[in-house]
Amino acid sequence: xxxxxxxxxxxRVTCHGEDLHLTPIEFRLLVCSGQxxxxxxxxxx
Numbered sequence: 001x002x003x004x005x006x007x008x009x010x011x012r013v014t015c016h017g018e019d020l021h022l023t024p025i026e027f028r029l030l031v032c033s034g035q036x037x038x039x040x041x042x043x044x045x
Contacts, residue, residue: 003015003016006030006031006034008031011027013027013030
């Protein structure tokens with residue numbers, strides 16, 4: 001995602017080196033969206 005970094009284990013998101021403060025729901029949506037994109041990309045033929 002370019003300058004966005006997601007540390008799932010630490011539940012930490014940074015953008016351009018700055019911590020982003022997400023609610024638990026926002027964090028789950030971000031992680032689920034990324035996993036869905038990856039799964040969809042890997043499933044393409």
